[in-house]
Amino acid sequence: MEISVNVPFHQLLTSVRTLTASQKAKLKQALTEDKFVQNDKSEYISMLLNGPVFTEDEINTIEENRKSIKRWREKS
Numbered sequence: 001m002e003i004s005v006n007v008p009f010h011q012l013l014t015s016v017r018t019l020t021a022s023q024k025a026k027l028k029q030a031l032t033e034d035k036f037v038q039n040d041k042s043e044y045i046s047m048l049l050n051g052p053v054f055t056e057d058e059i060n061t062i063e064e065n066r067k068s069i070k071r072w073r074e075k076s
Contacts, residue, residue: 007015019027054062 016024016027
């Protein structure tokens with residue numbers, strides 16, 4: 001399970017400042033580990049490679065819609 005939360009930078013900074021020295025050290029270590037960055041990058045690449053793709057019919061429909069919108073805008 002994964003949860004994503006948008007926290008304003010100022011609020012995040014305030015939260016980090018309230019950490020104990022040992023908690024700050026753990027946070028610093030976690031942020032500087034190559035494994036953390038590599039894992040995040042590999043998950044992103046996997047998501048991109050396994051994500052949905054358009055079929056030829058969908059692409060043709062999108063192109064036709066764009067052409068129709070362009071003609072409609074030119075008439076105005």
